[in-house]
Amino acid sequence: MTALVPLPVLLPLLGAALTLLLAKWPVPQRVVSVSCLATTLVVAVLLLVHAYRYGPAVVQIGAWPAPVGIVLVADQLAALMLVVSSAVTLCVLLYSIGQGQAETGESAPLAIFHPTYLVLTAGVTNAFLAGDLFNLFVSFEMLLAASFVLITLNGTRLRIRTGSTYVVVNVLASMIFLISVGLVYAATGTLNLAHLAARFDGLPEGVRLSLQLMLLLAFGIKAAVFPLSAWLPDSYPTAPAPVTAVFAGLLTKVGVYAIIRTQTLLFPGEQAGKLLMVVAGLTMLVGILGAVAQSDLKRLFSFTLVSHIGYMIFGVGLSTVAGLVGAIFYVVHHITIQTTLFLVAGLIEQRTGSTDLRRLGGLARVTPLLGVLFFVSAMNLAGIPPFSGFLGKLGLLQAGVAVGGVLPWTLVAVGTLTSLLTLYVASRVWNLAFWRTPCQTVEPTAPLPALTVGATVALVALGVSLTVVAGPLFDVTTGAAVDLRDRTPYIHAVLPDGPP
Amino acid sequence: MSADANLVSFVAIGVLVGCGVTLLLERSLSRVLLGIILIGNGVNLLIIFGGRSGRAPIAGVTEPERMSDTLPQAMVLTAIVITFGFTAFLLAISYRSWYLTGDDEVPDDLEDQQIVRRAARKEVSTADLGGEPPESDPEQVDVPAPWQRREEGLG
Numbered sequence: 001m002t003a004l005v006p007l008p009v010l011l012p013l014l015g016a017a018l019t020l021l022l023a024k025w026p027v028p029q030r031v032v033s034v035s036c037l038a039t040t041l042v043v044a045v046l047l048l049v050h051a052y053r054y055g056p057a058v059v060q061i062g063a064w065p066a067p068v069g070i071v072l073v074a075d076q077l078a079a080l081m082l083v084v085s086s087a088v089t090l091c092v093l094l095y096s097i098g099q100g101q102a103e104t105g106e107s108a109p110l111a112i113f114h115p116t117y118l119v120l121t122a123g124v125t126n127a128f129l130a131g132d133l134f135n136l137f138v139s140f141e142m143l144l145a146a147s148f149v150l151i152t153l154n155g156t157r158l159r160i161r162t163g164s165t166y167v168v169v170n171v172l173a174s175m176i177f178l179i180s181v182g183l184v185y186a187a188t189g190t191l192n193l194a195h196l197a198a199r200f201d202g203l204p205e206g207v208r209l210s211l212q213l214m215l216l217l218a219f220g221i222k223a224a225v226f227p228l229s230a231w232l233p234d235s236y237p238t239a240p241a242p243v244t245a246v247f248a249g250l251l252t253k254v255g256v257y258a259i260i261r262t263q264t265l266l267f268p269g270e271q272a273g274k275l276l277m278v279v280a281g282l283t284m285l286v287g288i289l290g291a292v293a294q295s296d297l298k299r300l301f302s303f304t305l306v307s308h309i310g311y312m313i314f315g316v317g318l319s320t321v322a323g324l325v326g327a328i329f330y331v332v333h334h335i336t337i338q339t340t341l342f343l344v345a346g347l348i349e350q351r352t353g354s355t356d357l358r359r360l361g362g363l364a365r366v367t368p369l370l371g372v373l374f375f376v377s378a379m380n381l382a383g384i385p386p387f388s389g390f391l392g393k394l395g396l397l398q399a400g401v402a403v404g405g406v407l408p409w410t411l412v413a414v415g416t417l418t419s420l421l422t423l424y425v426a427s428r429v430w431n432l433a434f435w436r437t438p439c440q441t442v443e444p445t446a447p448l449p450a451l452t453v454g455a456t457v458a459l460v461a462l463g464v465s466l467t468v469v470a471g472p473l474f475d476v477t478t479g480a481a482v483d484l485r486d487r488t489p490y491i492h493a494v495l496p497d498g499p500p
Numbered sequence: 501m502s503a504d505a506n507l508v509s510f511v512a513i514g515v516l517v518g519c520g521v522t523l524l525l526e527r528s529l530s531r532v533l534l535g536i537i538l539i540g541n542g543v544n545l546l547i548i549f550g551g552r553s554g555r556a557p558i559a560g561v562t563e564p565e566r567m568s569d570t571l572p573q574a575m576v577l578t579a580i581v582i583t584f585g586f587t588a589f590l591l592a593i594s595y596r597s598w599y600l601t602g603d604d605e606v607p608d609d610l611e612d613q614q615i616v617r618r619a620a621r622k623e624v625s626t627a628d629l630g631g632e633p634p635e636s637d638p639e640q641v642d643v644p645a646p647w648q649r650r651e652e653g654l655g
Contacts, residue, residue: 134575141582148589157600164529164593164606171536171586172524178543178579185572186550234609299610 001050005059005072007043008082008125011036016118023111030097033114037090037121044082044125051079052476056483056493058131066494067195071131075490076480077328078128081257084332085128088249088339089121091459095343096242098451099350112149120146120246127254131494133181133191136258140177140222144170147251150243151235158238166235169221177218184211194494197265197487212267216259216275223255225313226283229306233290236305237298241346244298248305249339253331256312260327263316264484276317277407284310284418291425297345297355297433304381304425305338307418314411315396318403324481326396329474333380333388333466340377340459344370347448347456348433360433369453371434373460378426380463383419388466393419395474509549516542529594529604533587540583544576 015036022029050057056075060066074082096113123143130136147170152163185191187207188199200208217228224232232252236244263272287307294300312334315327347370348363349355364371380387397415400408466473483489491499516538523535551569555562594604601607608616 134578138578138582145582145585145589148586152593152596155596155600160593160597160600161607162609164590164597165609167586167590167593168524168532168536168606171590172539174582174586175536175539175543179546181575182543182547182550182572185547185575191571234611 001046001054002057002059004043004046004050005057005074005129006061008040008047008086009072009122009129011040011043012118012122012125016115016122019114019118020111023115026100029111029114033093033118034090034097036118037086037093040121040125041083041086041090044079044086047074048076048079048083048476050074051076052479055489058493066131067190067192067500070135071192071194071494072129072135073131073193073490073494074129075493076476076483077257077260080328080332080476080480081128081253082125084335085124085250085253086121087462088335088459089117089124089246091455091462092242092246092249092339092343093117094458095245095346095452095455096240098449098453098455099240099242099346113153116146116149117246119143120150124250124254128257131193133184133193133196137174137177137181140254140258141174143251143254144174147247151239151247153240153243162235162238165231169231169235173218173221176214176221180211180214180218183214187211192494193261193265194491195499197491198495198499200266208267209271212262212272215262215266216272219255219258219262220279221255223252223259223313224283224306224309225279226286226306226310227279229283229287229309232306233299233302236302237296241342241349245339245342245346248302248342249335252305252309253335256309256316256327256331259313260316260324260331260484263319264324265487265490268485268487269319273317273319274407276313277411280310280313280317281411281414282310283307283313284414288418288421288425292421292428295357297348297357297360297429298342300357300425300429301338301341301345304341304422307422308334308338308381310418311393311396311415314415315399317411318399318408320399320403321478321481321485322399322402323396324484325474325477326392326399328477328480329388329395330392332473332477333392333463336459336463336466337377337381337389340373340456340463341381343456343459344374344377347373347452350452351448357429357432361436362434364434367448373456374434375430376460377463378430382423382426384423386467388463388470391467391470509545513542513545513549516545527605529590529597529606532606533590533594536590537583537587540579540587544579544583547572547576547579 015032018032019029022032047057051074056073058066058074059072061070061072064070096117120143123139123141123146126139126142127136130139148163148167151166152159181191184196187203188196190196190199203211221228221231236247239247263276284307287303287305287310291300291303291307294303308330311330312327315323315325315330317323345355348360351367351370352360352363354360376387380389383389383393393415397412400412400415520535520537520539520542523531523538526532526535551572554566554568557567557570597606598604
C-alpha cells in the first residue's frame, strides 16, 4: 500500500512531461491529462480507505530512514484532502477541455495549459503529503510557479496587471516561509514534522511562539486570512474561468491545510487560539461585507471565498476535536462549492459575454439549467439546511458553543451573521442575474459545450452528495481530528522507534 | 567551507533584507524584482548560518565532529534555484508590462480607480444595483497609461 503514496505526486508530474512532449497534438494531450488525474483520484480513494482502516501510510523516499530522508505521509486528513482535490481538479480539467475553443486565441500558447495545470496539481498533492517542512515549502513553490503561469495566461494587459500583484505577494509570502524554515532548522536541527513535534516541546516559550507566528504569517497570506487577504479579490477574477475556479477551490485551502497541520502537530495547546479566532471573525465579516458591495459576479465570489476562510480558521482556533472536525468538514465542503460557483460564473460569462450584475438579467428564462446549477450551489454556500454548507456551519457553531466564553460566543454570532449575509448576497445575485427582466437583450450565442456543462453538473452533484455521505464523512473527519489532536499516530507512523 | 555566524554576517543579512523590503515597496516592477533578489540572498545567508560550520563533509577525509552541516547547504541550493525561477518570471512580467503599457509600473487596482473616480465626481455610493451607469464600468474605461498620466500631471 505504501507504494501508492508517492503516486499522486508522480503521476501528474509524469503527465506534465508527457503533455509537454505532445504539445502539438491536442487530443493525445487531453487523453494523457485526463487519465493522469483520473488515476490520481483512484489512488487517493485507495489511500483514504487505507488511512481510515489501518492508520497513516508512510513512504521514505530513497529508503533513507525518517528524520534524515524525505517522508511522504498519507494520514486521514491528507488522504481526504487528496480525494477532494483530485476530484475537483479532474472536473475542472474536463471543464477547461470543453471550453477549449474559447481559450484558444491567436496569441495563446495553449499547449502550455495542460503541463502547467498538471504541475499545479502535483504541487497541491505534494503539499498534502509532505512530511517535512522544507518539502512543504518546495510544494508551495511548485504550485505557485504553475499558478503564476496560469494567472497570466495569454499575457493580456489586465492579467499582467493583476498577475504582477499576485506574483509579488506570493513571492513575499514564500520568503517569509523560507525565513521561518531557516529559523526552525537553526532552533531545532531538524525539519521532519514528526521529529519537530518532539523537539519543539523542549524549546523556550518565546522562541516557539515567534516561530509559530512566523509560520502563521506565511500560511495566512496563502490562505487569505483577513489582514493578509487584500491581494486575492484583486487578482483571481481576471484569470480564465477554470483557472480561477481551481485557484479558489484549492490554493487557499492548501494554506488552510498547512495551518491545520502545523498548529495541531507542532504547536498543540491554545497559544494562538485567541489570535486565530479574532482574525477568523474579521475575515468572515470583512469578506462578506466586501461581497455585498460588489457588482461583478467573479469579484463577488472572490470576496465570499475570503469570508468563508474565516469559518475554517475559527475551527482551528477553537483547538478542540469538535472544532477541528468542523474545520476539516468545512474545508471539504468549501473546496467543492467555491470551485462550482466559479465554474457557474464561467458558464454565465460564456453564455452572455459578461459577469457584470448590472448587465445580466432574466437568465432563469434563457437558460433554466444554469439557474438550477447556480441556485443549488449558492444555497449550499449560504448554508441552507439540507446542504453540506449547513452541516459544516452547524458543526462549527456547536463546537464554538461547547467551548463557551466571550470570544467563542462572539464568533458564533459573527458566523451566523456571515451566513445570513451570504444568503443575502446569493439572493441578490439571483434577483439581478436570473429573475428580473433583462435590461439588455441577451444575445443567444452558440449553445454551451456539453462537456463544460457536464463537468459543472458533476461538481454540483458532488457538492450535493456531500450531504448524502455526511455520516461516513463525519466519521472520517472525526478520525482525522482525533488523530491530529492525539499527535501520536502521526509521530509513531513516521518514527516507529521514537524520536532519536 | 566555513561559515561562522557572527555579528557582521547578521548585519549583512539585515541590510540585504532591509534594502530588499524598501525596494519592494516601490511601484516599478524592476525595482520590486531587485528587492526580491536582495531579500532572497539575505534569506539564503540566514539559512546557511542556521547549520554548524566546519570542513567539507566527505567521509574518510574529515572526521564527523569537524564536518559542516550539509542540510542547510542543500536547502540553500534549492532556494537559490527557486528564487532564480521566480526572478526570471517576474522579469518576463515586467518586460511584458513595459511592452503593453510603455512602463513597468504596477497600476492601481480596480477598487482604487473606482474610489478615485467617485471622489472626483463627488459621488456617494448609491443603491444596491451597483449605482453606476455602464460607461463607468472599469472594464470599459481606458485608464490612461502611466506616461500619459505623467504628461497630464496626474501621475
